[in-house]
Amino acid sequence: MPHPFRLRAAALTASAVLLPALLAGCGGDGRDEDLTRQELDWKDCPAPSGAQGAGPPPSPLPGARGEWRCTTMKVPLNWDDPEGNTIGLALIRVRSSGAESERIGSLIFNFGGPGGSGVTTLPAFGEDYAMLRTRYDLVSFDPRGVGRSAPVICQNDQQLDARFQQDATPDDGAERRELLDSTKEFNADCEENSKEILPRVRTTDAARDLDLMRQVLGDERLHYFGISYGTELGGVYAHLFPRKVGRAVFDAVVDPTQTAEQGALGQARGFQRALDNYAEDCVSKAGECPVGDSPQDVKDRIARLLKDLDSRPVPGIFPRELTQTAATNGIAQALYSRDFWEFLTDGLEQAYDGDGTILMLLSDSMNGRGENGEYSNLVAANTSINCADDKPRYTPQDVERSLPGFRAASGVFGDYLAWGLIGCTDWAVPGAADHPDVSAPGSAPILVIGNTGDPATPYEGARRMVQALGEGVGVELTYRGQGHGAYNSKDRCVQRAVHGYLLDGKVPTPGTTCP
Numbered sequence: 001m002p003h004p005f006r007l008r009a010a011a012l013t014a015s016a017v018l019l020p021a022l023l024a025g026c027g028g029d030g031r032d033e034d035l036t037r038q039e040l041d042w043k044d045c046p047a048p049s050g051a052q053g054a055g056p057p058p059s060p061l062p063g064a065r066g067e068w069r070c071t072t073m074k075v076p077l078n079w080d081d082p083e084g085n086t087i088g089l090a091l092i093r094v095r096s097s098g099a100e101s102e103r104i105g106s107l108i109f110n111f112g113g114p115g116g117s118g119v120t121t122l123p124a125f126g127e128d129y130a131m132l133r134t135r136y137d138l139v140s141f142d143p144r145g146v147g148r149s150a151p152v153i154c155q156n157d158q159q160l161d162a163r164f165q166q167d168a169t170p171d172d173g174a175e176r177r178e179l180l181d182s183t184k185e186f187n188a189d190c191e192e193n194s195k196e197i198l199p200r201v202r203t204t205d206a207a208r209d210l211d212l213m214r215q216v217l218g219d220e221r222l223h224y225f226g227i228s229y230g231t232e233l234g235g236v237y238a239h240l241f242p243r244k245v246g247r248a249v250f251d252a253v254v255d256p257t258q259t260a261e262q263g264a265l266g267q268a269r270g271f272q273r274a275l276d277n278y279a280e281d282c283v284s285k286a287g288e289c290p291v292g293d294s295p296q297d298v299k300d301r302i303a304r305l306l307k308d309l310d311s312r313p314v315p316g317i318f319p320r321e322l323t324q325t326a327a328t329n330g331i332a333q334a335l336y337s338r339d340f341w342e343f344l345t346d347g348l349e350q351a352y353d354g355d356g357t358i359l360m361l362l363s364d365s366m367n368g369r370g371e372n373g374e375y376s377n378l379v380a381a382n383t384s385i386n387c388a389d390d391k392p393r394y395t396p397q398d399v400e401r402s403l404p405g406f407r408a409a410s411g412v413f414g415d416y417l418a419w420g421l422i423g424c425t426d427w428a429v430p431g432a433a434d435h436p437d438v439s440a441p442g443s444a445p446i447l448v449i450g451n452t453g454d455p456a457t458p459y460e461g462a463r464r465m466v467q468a469l470g471e472g473v474g475v476e477l478t479y480r481g482q483g484h485g486a487y488n489s490k491d492r493c494v495q496r497a498v499h500g501y502l503l504d505g506k507v508p509t510p511g512t513t514c515p
């Protein structure tokens with residue numbers, strides 16, 4: 001669902017080269033090729049493209065067969081015309097480390113966003129999945145519209161810098177007009193630069209790509225690990241192909257029953273809950289909390305900082321300033337993981353002294369901006385996929401109506417998330433539905449993990465996903481922790497449950513709680 005805390009960014013400079021090449025599949029006269037029989041040409045992985053976030057090629061994992069290999073898989077541009085033009089999906093794989101006789105198949109990961117590059121994310125966390133690799137090839141991909149897979153391109157780096165310096169929570173008519181004009185301009189640029197791919201990035205399209213991937217990789221069933229938005233993609237796959245679901249885990253679960261407005265309101269509560277937990281943790285430590293004397297004092301000082309920044313930004317990363325919007329974004333980024341809380345403390349200390357460097361770095365990370373000033377295409381892909389999926393189109397009047405409820409949910413994040421609802425208002429492609437259909441009668445069991453302290457995908461969504469999947473399909477597990485997701489917290493109870501199911505087929509008792 002569209003919301004500022006998971007919007008990321010794109011670089012226009014790649015559009016003239018990447019998009020025509022990736023869309024130049026076969027001609028409009030149709031194809032004789034059966035895409036399910038295509039042979040993938042696995043090669044050494046190149047350095048990530050600008051749209052993927054740049055950086056060096058992935059380093060091998062420890063042990064035997066730890067080299068990463070990359071390839072491109074053809075998929076129909078338009079699944080309603082499967083014999084027509086194709087685009088290429090970028091894939092990455094590392095082979096199973098165990099004996100071939102113990103290999104189950106491929107375990108496909110989607111890390112969320114939407115708009116995140118699986119080709120860059122999987123190797124970054126590859127060692128965390130060493131146990132799963134004993135019986136699976138680990139595979140991920142850039143979904144359509146993302147990274148190297150026909151990326152959506154909207155604006156260039158300079159335009160995005162200017163966009164992210166704007167006030168995203170207008171206080172008067174002039175600021176409101178500026179926000180609306182900026183949103184309309186961004187959406188028009190997306191249509192101008194990516195008109196062929198924009199109508200083809202719905203989650204249902206990505207789910208059909210997943211099933212083709214399953215077949216091309218040679219698996220009878222899809223074994224799947226979905227995180228955050230990856231749980232929504234997995235749920236849609238289970239709805240479309242219930243008999244093809246193998247062993248699947250959903251972690252950091254999107255609530256599939258909510259509209260975009262309901263989801264954003266849930267996030268306001270979730271991020272506020274995470275901020276409350278951070279404040280309590282800070283003052284509970286043996287030493288003095290440097291950003292407040294009590295949990296309420298910590299939060300009051302943050303509120304005063306944000307109010308001051310609205311009219312008096314402080315220096316950030318030259319020439320940009322730390323604005324109220326950038327600081328809110330940076331605080332939210334730090335709440336995604338308990339490991340980031342120390343950076344939040346350091347960033348707040350700096351900001352109280354008039355230095356916005358750390359909070360600006362956190363905000364840049366959220367927006368997909370590299371240290372060299374270049375953006376990946378995460379914000380463009382995120383907006384495009386969400387707007388293609390979500391049917392509601394919200395007006396400024398809708399936002400004004402909803403503001404009291406958002407402010408009640410969070411004095412820090414409420415306004416920001418409420419105004420984020422206008423992101424799809426002028427979008428060129430109509431949204432598909434109010435919310436995804438994930439009902440999956442006949443599917444194999446799916447392990448659904450909810451984290452009680454998750455800010456971005458609040459805990460309540462896990463139970464609603466279980467209910468929406470249908471009786472006998474979703475198996476709920478609760479993790480009492482902090483941050484976004486559960487498995488990568490390295491909690492032993494959570495990992496035992498996941499390993500037991502994915503490696504040995506042992507379904508946990510529904511309602512299990514960890515730790």
